[in-house]
Each structure stands twice: as C-alpha cells, then as structure tokens.
Amino acid sequence: MYRIKLLRNNMLWAFLIALTATMNVSCQVKNSTTDDIEDLSEATLGDKSGESLVEERKYRLPNIDLSHWKVTLPVGKPDEVEPPEILNYATNAELKNYMYNDSTDGSLVFYAFPNSTTTNTKYSRCELREQMVPGDNNVNWTFPQGGTMKGTLAMDEVTKDPEGKYHKVIIMQIHGRLTNAQKELIGAKDNNAPPVLKIYWDKGYVRVKTKELKDKSASDTDILHTDAWGDDEGYTFPDYVGFKKFTLEVKVKEGKLTVVMNNRDYKTYDNVSIRRWKVFENYFKAGNYFQSKEKYSYAKVKYYDLEVSH
Known part of the structure; x- marks a missing residue:
C-alpha cells in the first residue's frame, strides 16, 4: 500500500510540476509575443496602424510635382493635358493608358508608340512640357536667366529595330521658343524654335546633342530662323546604364x-553658339519622345523624381 500511495503521490507531483512548467512557458511565449509586437510598433509602425503599414509597403508614388507641367500624348491631334487636370492623371481616362504610376517601385511611366505627332515633327511622344505659369505657354525663360532640371529615371521597355538594335528615345530636352514679336519679325507661322538640347537613351547609353550656328557671324535676326542652326557631333557618356536607374x-x-550624369560625370558647353542662344525663350521637357515609326514599336520610360528651379 505504501509503495502504491508513494507512486501515486510521485505521479501527482510530476503532473503538477509539468503543468506549472507548461503554464510558465505559455506565459513566457505570450509575454514574448506582446513584447515583439510592441517593439515592432515602436520601431516600425510609429503611430500608424497595421493596415496603414501594409498600404505604405504596397503603394509607392513618384516624387514629381506636376503643377507646372503639361503633357503631350501619342494620340489625338495630339492630345494635351494641362494643370490642373494633369494633377488627377491617375484617374484621368484620357491619361491613364499613357502616363501612369508603377506603385511597385514608385515611378511615373510614360508610354509612347508611333501614332500622333506635333507640328514640325515626325515622331510621337508622351512627354512633359514645362509651364512656368500653369496653363500658359507664353511665359518662359532665357539662358541669361538660367534654370536647372534634375530627374531620376530608367528605361523600362523598348523595342528593337529589324537589325536587333534598341530604338532611340529622347528623355530630356531644352526647347527654344520665339516670342510673338520675333515670330512677326521673321514671318514665322508659329512660335517654334529649335531644341538647343536633346538627351537620348541610345542603345543603353546616354547621348547628348546640342545646336550649333552654321554661320557664327549671322545677325541676331538671322539666327531666329530654324535653318540657321545645325546639330553638333554629339557626346555619349561612357557609363552603360541599360535598364538601370540613373x-x-x-x-x-x-x-x-x-x-x-549620376552626380559625377558631366559635359559642359561654353561656346559662341550657346552664348548666342540668349535670343530665344526656352522651356524644359522630360519624358518619352520615341524615335521610331516602325509598326508595333514602343517604349516605356520611368521617372522616379523630377524637379525644376529658376
């Protein structure tokens, strides 16, 4: 009887000890989980709810203020959208097929293909045009006044020509413009002047082209004509960017x-042609000016941030 009673007592004590240990482990796990959640809240969430964190991780937006830009689309006459309508591009039925967010990487995508063209051009574009006064093309800047445009971008997709070479895309420009008085002076049919700067994505490299006077001694009136200017030989930055961000x-x-380029490589133009460009007004352009007319060709350019200052 004694042995049976002792065995029963031992079994009871073992049970009680095991139960106590289980409760302690349970409490430790519970406390550890709570602490982990609190640490996550303090280190990661701040005052945000878990739902807000999911939203923040899921959706990323480009850092671009569109209040001083209009966009030209590769469709319509071509169609253009100015401020304030452009600010609602994400829900604008006219825009969202050609200019839209990629929320996975926080970029604004510009999609272009051969279709509608602007006056004096043969290629289509989905490209931003600076407007110093929103909705007004008549207020621009001169070279003596100066300006800066900076952007982070990447080529997303681009087709190849029959020889297997990627099509070219103009990704940034400085475009010249005649004032109304200059237009009347030379009898021009519009205010168009040459683009003094074109920056290309060219087979994975960044290539720069500027304008040069054909006759350096031409008068200030003569140089208002587009045919007074030709292209320089161009400059290609040595680093291959491919489809990476730069x-x-x-x-x-x-x-x-x-x-x-990339805050380290630079090309400076300081010559007679650049100094004489002061006669023109100018505006910045950025986006996707696609340099192909081949059927089924297209390009998509991504901008992550873009800013202009004067």
Missing part, C-alpha cells in the same frame, strides 16, 4: 550649359 541634371547658368 540621374540626369541639366544646368543653365551664366551662358553655360552643363549636363551631369
């Missing part, structure tokens, strides 16, 4: 034009 900065200051 930065470009265009700076106009004191009669100089400088293009900076």
Whole structure:
C-alpha cells in the first residue's frame, strides 16, 4: 500500500510540476509575443496602424510635382493635358493608358508608340512640357536667366529595330521658343524654335546633342530662323546604364550649359553658339519622345523624381 500511495503521490507531483512548467512557458511565449509586437510598433509602425503599414509597403508614388507641367500624348491631334487636370492623371481616362504610376517601385511611366505627332515633327511622344505659369505657354525663360532640371529615371521597355538594335528615345530636352514679336519679325507661322538640347537613351547609353550656328557671324535676326542652326557631333557618356536607374541634371547658368550624369560625370558647353542662344525663350521637357515609326514599336520610360528651379 505504501509503495502504491508513494507512486501515486510521485505521479501527482510530476503532473503538477509539468503543468506549472507548461503554464510558465505559455506565459513566457505570450509575454514574448506582446513584447515583439510592441517593439515592432515602436520601431516600425510609429503611430500608424497595421493596415496603414501594409498600404505604405504596397503603394509607392513618384516624387514629381506636376503643377507646372503639361503633357503631350501619342494620340489625338495630339492630345494635351494641362494643370490642373494633369494633377488627377491617375484617374484621368484620357491619361491613364499613357502616363501612369508603377506603385511597385514608385515611378511615373510614360508610354509612347508611333501614332500622333506635333507640328514640325515626325515622331510621337508622351512627354512633359514645362509651364512656368500653369496653363500658359507664353511665359518662359532665357539662358541669361538660367534654370536647372534634375530627374531620376530608367528605361523600362523598348523595342528593337529589324537589325536587333534598341530604338532611340529622347528623355530630356531644352526647347527654344520665339516670342510673338520675333515670330512677326521673321514671318514665322508659329512660335517654334529649335531644341538647343536633346538627351537620348541610345542603345543603353546616354547621348547628348546640342545646336550649333552654321554661320557664327549671322545677325541676331538671322539666327531666329530654324535653318540657321545645325546639330553638333554629339557626346555619349561612357557609363552603360541599360535598364538601370540613373540621374540626369541639366544646368543653365551664366551662358553655360552643363549636363551631369549620376552626380559625377558631366559635359559642359561654353561656346559662341550657346552664348548666342540668349535670343530665344526656352522651356524644359522630360519624358518619352520615341524615335521610331516602325509598326508595333514602343517604349516605356520611368521617372522616379523630377524637379525644376529658376
């Protein structure tokens, strides 16, 4: 009897000890989980709810203020959308097929293909045009006044030509413009002047082209004509960017034009042609000016941030 009673007592004590240990482990796990949640809240969530965190991780937006830009689309006459309508591009039925967010990487995508073209051009575009006064093309800037445009961008998709080479895309520009008085002076049919700067994505490299006077001694009136200007030989930055993200900065200051790539490589233009460009008004452009007319060709350019200052 004693042995049976002792065995029963031992079994009871073992049960009680096991139960106590289980309760302690349970409490420790519970406390550890609570602490982990509190640590996550303090280190990661702040005052945000878990739902807000999911939203923040799921949706990323580009850092671009569109209040001083209009966009030209590759469709319509071509169609253009100015401020304030452009600010609602994400829900604008006219825009969302050609200019839209990629929320997975926080970029604004510009999609273009051969279709509608603007006056004096043969290629289509989905491209932003600077408007210093929103909705007004008549207020622009001169080289003596200067300006800076900086953006982070990447080529997302682009087709190849029959030889297997990627199509070219103009990704940034400085475009010249005649004032109304200059237009009347030379009898031009519109205010169009040459683009003094074109920056290309060219087979994975960044290539810069500027304008040069054909006759350096031409008068200030003569150089208002488009045919007074030709293209320079161009400059290609040595680094291959391919489809990776990179930065470009265009700076106009004191009669100089400088293009900076990835904050380290730069090309500066300080010559007679650049100094004489002061007769024109100008505006910045950025986006996707697609350089192909081949059927089924297209390109998508991503901008992550874009800013302009004067």
